[in-house]
Amino acid sequence: xxxxxxxxxxxxxxxxxxxxxxxxxKAGEVHAIMGPNGSGKSTLAGVLAGRPGYExxxxxxxxxxxxxxxxxPDERAREGLFxxxxxxxxxxxxxxMYFLRAALNAVRRQRGEAELDAGQFLKAxxxxxxxxxxxxxxxxxxxxxxxxxxxxxxxxxxQMAMLEPKLAILDETDSGLDIDAxxxxxxxxxxxxxxxxxxxxxxxxxxxxxxxxxDVVHVxxxxxxxxxxxxSLATELECRGYAFLDDAAAE
Amino acid sequence: MSSVEALxxxxxxxxxxxxxxxxAIDAETAPPGLDESTIRFISAKKREPDWLLDWRLQSFRAxxxxxxxxxxxxxxxxxxxxxxxxxxAPKKKEGPKSLDEVDPELLKTYExxxxxxxxxxxxxxxxxxxxxxxxxxxxxxxxxxxELGIIFCSFGEAVQEHPELxxxxxxxxxxxxxxxxxxxxxxxxxxxxxAYIPPGVRCPMELxxxxxxxxxxxxxxxxTLLIADKGAxxxxxxxxxxxxxxxxxxHAAVVELVALEGAEIKYATVxxxxxxxxxxxxxxxxxxxxxxxxxxxxxxxxxxxxxxxSAITWKYPSCILEGDDSVxxxxxxxxxxxxxxxxxxxxxxxxGKNTRSTIISKGISAGRGQNTYRGLVxxxxxxxxxxxxxxxxxxxxxxxCGAHTVPYLEIRNPSARVEHEATTSKISEDQLFYCRQxxxxxxxxxxxxxxxxxxxxxxxxxxxxxxxxxxxxxxxLEGSVG
Numbered sequence: 131x132x133x134x135x136x137x138x139x140x141x142x143x144x145x146x147x148x149x150x151x152x153x154x155x156k157a158g159e160v161h162a163i164m165g166p167n168g169s170g171k172s173t174l175a176g177v178l179a180g181r182p183g184y185e186x187x188x189x190x191x192x193x194x195x196x197x198x199x200x201x202x203p204d205e206r207a208r209e210g211l212f213x214x215x216x217x218x219x220x221x222x223x224x225x226x227m228y229f230l231r232a233a234l235n236a237v238r239r240q241r242g243e244a245e246l247d248a249g250q251f252l253k254a255x256x257x258x259x260x261x262x263x264x265x266x267x268x269x270x271x272x273x274x275x276x277x278x279x280x281x282x283x284x285x286x287x288x289q290m291a292m293l294e295p296k297l298a299i300l301d302e303t304d305s306g307l308d309i310d311a312x313x314x315x316x317x318x319x320x321x322x323x324x325x326x327x328x329x330x331x332x333x334x335x336x337x338x339x340x341x342x343x344x345d346v347v348h349v350x351x352x353x354x355x356x357x358x359x360x361x362s363l364a365t366e367l368e369c370r371g372y373a374f375l376d377d378a379a380a381e
Numbered sequence: 382m383s384s385v386e387a388l389x390x391x392x393x394x395x396x397x398x399x400x401x402x403x404x405a406i407d408a409e410t411a412p413p414g415l416d417e418s419t420i421r422f423i424s425a426k427k428r429e430p431d432w433l434l435d436w437r438l439q440s441f442r443a444x445x446x447x448x449x450x451x452x453x454x455x456x457x458x459x460x461x462x463x464x465x466x467x468x469x470a471p472k473k474k475e476g477p478k479s480l481d482e483v484d485p486e487l488l489k490t491y492e493x494x495x496x497x498x499x500x501x502x503x504x505x506x507x508x509x510x511x512x513x514x515x516x517x518x519x520x521x522x523x524x525x526x527x528e529l530g531i532i533f534c535s536f537g538e539a540v541q542e543h544p545e546l547x548x549x550x551x552x553x554x555x556x557x558x559x560x561x562x563x564x565x566x567x568x569x570x571x572x573x574x575x576a577y578i579p580p581g582v583r584c585p586m587e588l589x590x591x592x593x594x595x596x597x598x599x600x601x602x603x604x605t606l607l608i609a610d611k612g613a614x615x616x617x618x619x620x621x622x623x624x625x626x627x628x629x630x631x632h633a634a635v636v637e638l639v640a641l642e643g644a645e646i647k648y649a650t651v652x653x654x655x656x657x658x659x660x661x662x663x664x665x666x667x668x669x670x671x672x673x674x675x676x677x678x679x680x681x682x683x684x685x686x687x688x689x690x691s692a693i694t695w696k697y698p699s700c701i702l703e704g705d706d707s708v709x710x711x712x713x714x715x716x717x718x719x720x721x722x723x724x725x726x727x728x729x730x731x732x733g734k735n736t737r738s739t740i741i742s743k744g745i746s747a748g749r750g751q752n753t754y755r756g757l758v759x760x761x762x763x764x765x766x767x768x769x770x771x772x773x774x775x776x777x778x779x780x781x782c783g784a785h786t787v788p789y790l791e792i793r794n795p796s797a798r799v800e801h802e803a804t805t806s807k808i809s810e811d812q813l814f815y816c817r818q819x820x821x822x823x824x825x826x827x828x829x830x831x832x833x834x835x836x837x838x839x840x841x842x843x844x845x846x847x848x849x850x851x852x853x854x855x856x857x858l859e860g861s862v863g
Contacts, residue, residue: 179818182810204817204826212818219815223833232829233819240820272833289819 131157131297131328132178132198137189139177147173149353150189155297158325162339163332164364165350166372171332172216174350175301179213180206193297207233208240210296214286214303221273226285227255229273230292237293258291262318280311287318298322298329304338316341336364411468417441420568423468427537427571430544436557440567443558450561453695453724454753454785458629460666465631467569467602526586530579533588536604539575546577550608554637554674554701562633562668562695566602570635573603578613578644587843589618605636609644611677616647618846629657629692633668642677642704647685649842650698651850654690656857659748661720664692671698675707675733683710684727685841687850689857692721697755699728702736702764709738712838714850716857717750717782726756726787731767731797740771743835745854746782747861753785760797767797775805776834778827778861828855 132155139148147170155161165171177184178191180203191198198206221229235245246254252269259266264284274282283303290298303315319329319342331338339347339361347364349357351372357363411422420441424434449460526533532543539547557567574590590605609615632654640646648671657664667690673682684698700709711727729738744752752775760767775784786803808830816826832839832851839847 181814181818202817202823203814204820204822207818207820215815215818219809219811221812221815221830221833223836224829229816229819229829232825233816233821236820236822236825293819 131155131194132330133192135190135192137174137177137191138187139173139184140187141173142183142185146187147184147353148177151350151353151355153348153355155328155330157296157328158323159345160319160323160329160331160342162344162347162364163330163350163355164334164336164347164367167334169350170353171350172301173353175213175216175299175330175332178206178299179203179211204236207293208237210237212290212293212295212298214283214290214298214300216301216303216305218274218277218282218286220275220277222275224273225269226271226273227251227269230255230289233289234292255292258288261321262288262291262314264288264314279306280308283307283311284314287315291318291321294322296327298327299332300329301332302334303331304333304335312338313341336368339364410466413466414463415465415467415569419467423569423571426468427540429540432548433540436552437568437570440557440564441569444561444564444568447558447561447564453755454751454787455693455695455722455724457666457693460629460631462565468571526584529582529585531582531584532575532577534575536570536573536575536606539606543575543577546608547575547606550606550637550639552637554639554672555635555670560670563635563670566604566633566635566670570602570604573605573634574607575605576607576615576617578609578615580610580641581612582610583613584615587616587618589620601630601632601634603634605634606639607637607646607648608639609641609646609680611641612643613641614645616843617649618843619648619650620653629664629666630655631666631668632691634670636669636671636698638671638673638682640673640675640677640680640682640707643679644677645681645683646673647683648673648698649685649846651687651842651846651853652690652694653853656690656721657692657719659719661692664721665690667691667694667696669694669696671696672701672728673699673709674701675704675709675736677704677707678733679706679708680704681708681710683708683712683841685712685838686714686725687838687842687853688713688715688723688725689853691723694721694723694725696725697727699730700738701730701732702738702767703732704736705733706735706737707733708736710841711738711740711742711756712841713742713754714745714835714838714854715743715752715754716745716854717747717752718857718861719748719750721748722751724753724755726754728757729759729769731758731760731764731769731794733764735766735768736764737767738769740769740773741837742771742773743838744773744775744784745778745831745834745858746775746784747778747858749781751783751785753787755787755789757789757791758799759791760794760799762793764794765796767794769797769799771799771801772837773801773803774834775803776831777805777807778858824855824859827858827861831855831858 134151134153137148137151140146151174163171177186186199231251238245255269268285286303304312316338343361347359347361348355411419417438420437424437555563558564576588578584607617638646638648654665654667675682682700688694698711702709709729715723715725717723727740740756742754744754746752754773758769773786777784784805788801790799792799812830813826816829831854839850842850
């Protein structure tokens with residue numbers, strides 16, 4: 131589904147952040163990407179989603195056989211790529227329900243499905259909220275405005291559940307969450323798991339991975355993937371910290 | 382590949398203006414220039430009584446002694462008032478008795494503009510008076526309204542049919558010599574709309590006027606007078622468009638509202654005059670004086686405006702709160718893109734006790750547009766317990782535009798409570814990216830964010846108008862984000 135080859139990317143100020151990332155994600159898989167601060171995790175998520183401010187200097191990304199980097203951010207989204215933001219953005223005056231219906235209908239048009247009217251959307255939204263154990267008051271509030279940290283993350287998961295992406299990328303969605311919110315996030319990802327979909331979880335801690343068991347764990351350090359392994363790698367990192375990686379890299 | 386996107390790339394806007402067509406129609410037009418004979422010509426054409434001619438001439442003499450105001454934050458190319466034409470009327474033998482007699486070319490024009498005339502009016506439930514260049518061409522629903530004692534007609538017709546009402550109220554809210562543009566209008570006004578709602582009557586439908594400038598080099602100077610008698614209610618809508626022309630055209634209107642005891646007037650405008658092209662060529666100069674007087678206790682006047690068009694907008698719809706417990710409201714969205722300039726706001730004059738006013742202003746600047754909110758809140762010594770709440774928000778798109786807030790407060794009663802809040806923000810790349818990551822196109826994302834920003838004002842508009850206004854906001858900002 132996703133094939134990243136030798137990806138290099140830098141910031142507008144010229145600092146190179148990604149220095150040759152290789153990663154293959156197959157349909158049905160959940161990958162976790164771990165790594166210390168500044169290792170390039172969020173940059174990788176940003177480049178995949180098309181966030182402004184990065185320049186890809188080398189390498190390629192194939193998504194379902196297409197050149198992902200040639201697509202505009204909204205085209206990527208409509209093709210089924212979803213990014214759960216580390217810092218969800220506030221949009222004052224725009225009702226959350228209205229926003230999400232506009233987004234869902236844009237995605238549905240792309241898939242060749244009929245658009246949902248307000249009633250149909252509300253019905254679908256309520257069902258998802260119930261499934262995820264999220265309160266309905268979320269619908270009527272302006273997008274992320276005045277939301278607590280936990281509410282913002284729940285909203286991201288709710289959006290993901292509604293949009294049913296083929297490839298979901300969660301950028302540190304678990305950071306700063308209490309155990310209840312963490313369960314909501316994990317639940318959201320697990321409910322979406324299917325042989326046709328894939329997910330990339332970017333995280334600092336292996337805590338989330340107790341609830342969502344990944345197929346592969348990668349460690350990103352200084353802009354490259356330095357280790358890959360199964361879930362036990364995450365446990366090892368939790369015990370030994372990231373410092374041993376640098377030793378390993380030096381060997 | 383570079384994904385660094387500039388927020389201030391400007392595309393052509395002219396293609397977005399879909400009302401820029403010209404109607405081929407025979408017109409009777411006064412020679413260009415302005416002197417007393419022009420005014421006598423207009424007055425004679427309209428078969429006006431002597432008192433009105435004298436009133437015009439007085440206004441003209443006052444105007445001659447005045448200078449065009451320069452205090453607004455606007456750069457205005459010199460206007461040659463002698464080069465403009467002050468009267469242009471579609472040629473016809475007699476005034477139309479019904480819609481069947483209206484020139485089909487005219488009806489086609491209004492159809493293109495989406496104005497419900499004739500049968501479509503009945504479906505839409507909106508009574509429309511349409512002003513084409515200088516004269517009012519058709520007023521729908523007159524008969525149904527007449528049953529309730531409501532008068533809704535062209536200004537010219539009101540002068541003929543209801544001279545006592547016109548004479549009683551004309552110039553009582555906006556005096557002839559009020560300001561340069563109001564004086565000019567008082568001298569040369571050609572037509573406009575008139576409405577009178579009798580005591581205790583709630584007008585059952587929205588009254589609406591559509592203004593259209595068609596002829597070249599023609600100024601439009603319409604005059605609107607609305608009177609809501611004791612306990613009456615009326616909601617009034619006004620829309621404006623003009624053809625796309627390279628030269629600037631002058632528009633100097635006057636609107637006077639009178640709300641007597643317990644009456645309520647809601648006045649909504651969607652102004653979409655041609656704004657000029659991306660290089661600032663052409664466009665309407667819009668110098669408008671709008672003012673309402675709450676003449677009795679518990680009267681209420683509410684102005685809502687969505688200003689998207691015109692090269693220059695100079696406009697301050699105001700409320701004079703004379704009656705005790707009277708209420709004034711001003712809700713405004715003003716957009717400037719490319720080289721458009723707007724200096725707009727309101728005046729709330731608190732005279733009666735416990736008078737209240739609310740001002741919500743949303744300014745959006747894109748391209749090299751300049752947008753100024755200018756507002757006065759005055760509390761007179763006897764206005765015990767007066768209250769005002771003002772909120773001015775500015776939204777910037779790109780970094781070559783400007784937003785300015787100029788509030789004036791004159792508080793002469795210590796019991797007054799006046800609150801003022803102002804914010805300036807920029808549409809952030811983060812907001813746009815967030816929307817696009819959810820699948821919305823760049824244009825839809827921008828429109829969504831801008832509409833959210835304007836929501837408090839748009840919700841004051843009647844439903845169909847609000848939908849139209851939302852579309853207009855999107856069109857006005859076309860190409861403002863690259």
